[in-house]
Amino acid sequence: MDHQHQAAFDISSQAHQHDFSHHTNQGEQRTLIVLTLTAITMVIEIVAGTWFGSMALLADGWHMGTHVAAFAITIFVYRYARKHVNNPKFSFGTGKVSSLGGFASAIALAVVSLLMIIESITRFFEPQAIAFNQAILVAVIGLLVNLVSAWILKDDHHHHHDEEHSHSHQDHNLRAAYMHVLADALTSLLAIFALLAGKYAGLNWLDPVMGIVGALVISKWAWGLISLTSSHLLDQQCQTTENRVREALKDEEIEITDLHVWHLGEKSLSAVISIRSEAPRSLIAYKQLLQHIPKLRHVSIEVHK
Template sequence: MAQYHSLKPWQHQHDFSNQNEQGERNTLYVLLLTISTMFAEIVAGTIYGSMALLGDGWHMGTHAAAFVITLFVYRYARKHKNNPKYAFGTGKVSVLGGFTSAIALGLVALIMAIESAVRLFSPEQIHFKEAILVAFVGLLVNIVSVFLLKDHHSHDHKHHHHENDHDHSHTEQHDHNLRAAYFHVMADALTSILAITALLLGSYLGLNWLDPIMGIVGALIISKWAWGLLSQTAPILLDKSIESSYQQKVVSCIEQLTDHQVADIHIWSISADHYAAEITIVSHNPFSTDYSHNILKPFERLAHLTIEVNKCTQIECLKSE
């Protein structure tokens, strides 16, 4: 692991990465399980000449690739968390991993939709027994994977209570990297459930057209998950600002001081759960920056705070009383 110079006592730390050891370990288990099943299905499909087995085997390969991305992101973020080349650490690496996997999930949904549409208008012979067996094996593997990747961070709420009422909201640890891997196994499990339903109805009732219809339904649901993950991660990668109500509370906290006004304020995402803030204050008789830092301590979502205090000599700077 790369070694970086340790920070001096008076320097700021910039490690805002989300360390999720249990999530990383369980993702590795899911990857090994997925790869084992993938090879077993490809070998069996080749020996028995089953396109259903072969197809599902290669399909599992796409999810295995997504889990590799997840593991790479965890290790890269941990390795470079104190690398000075990253201005605010590697807090956004997990978000980038989630964004990348969401795109992959969207592509899987698109391929599913196209293939299902083609089969709807040009039906192919379905080998029901083999296809049902494959679907059940896939479902079993994915049920185990879903439990392994169950979003541990969603249950890890940290509640903060202050006498000051500026920030009563609890903070929640978001791991978009693990969430993306979780959606991949959920997508596979959903595909298996829909396939089993369609195949059983097709086998016993002759409703063969249900197979491609279920494929299209699955593609739409997976697309919705992918879009949800994209809409969560993209704004963070683009330095999304904090909600305006929170920013206004920060401004009000400063401007309640006599003869102090906020001339400029920027609050933006530096990880899934952390924000940095740069605030410029003007006053005829300004307090020290240390005083400003202290009055803003209750705003715990501001993980990195830079304050500039300017002494004002213009009458326009006066706060109206």
């Protein structure tokens, strides 16, 4: 007769928890400050780019606009996850709200980058007069805002460890926001370069070229975010952690008959393990074998004799 027993537990403690969001109030406050600064600069650059005829400046403004949306989604994630952290309607908590928001933001970014490319190509065939002095001034202001935003976010970004020594207080949302403002700074530099080249060397064609370059930067970021978030949302198997689980349970008396490892949030993994053994151990013993594996927070084990 086949005997079996099973249990689910939080790998980090005996208490059974479903909070896998790892968000901080400090991160929310800093992101809100950066969102406000970026939104103000976005409006100034879009209006100035349209008024002064600079596609590079307009592209920088739209690039900032996409990150305003990203920051807004980040703040929504903080608040929604905190509000519903103990809501029983969510089987594994609200850890994936961040991935869902990031996926939606990435789709919007891809659409904006496509519109920027179309507009830039149009400017090649229908060039417009550019008020260089005014456009350069606004682009410099945008760059300064990006640098200030990076300074506001930098402290949390620098407290970064590798995966093997990852701690629950790290805020990946805030680190992503830090990378966004760096991308904005790069786009501002491209706009300034194009405007200076047009003013002093007559290379006006560089302005729409920099618009295309900015669009490509956005589309690359969007594709990377789509790939990352979709793997979380679709519960893609985490191969590295799966191999670590197999190695930890490697024993002549243990046969793993079924194993699934997937993301519950940005920094939390779940595992379902089915084991067959001639001499079954206690569930606590199996837990101790797995507790050193990074990010593994929720484990269900089924043991067959």
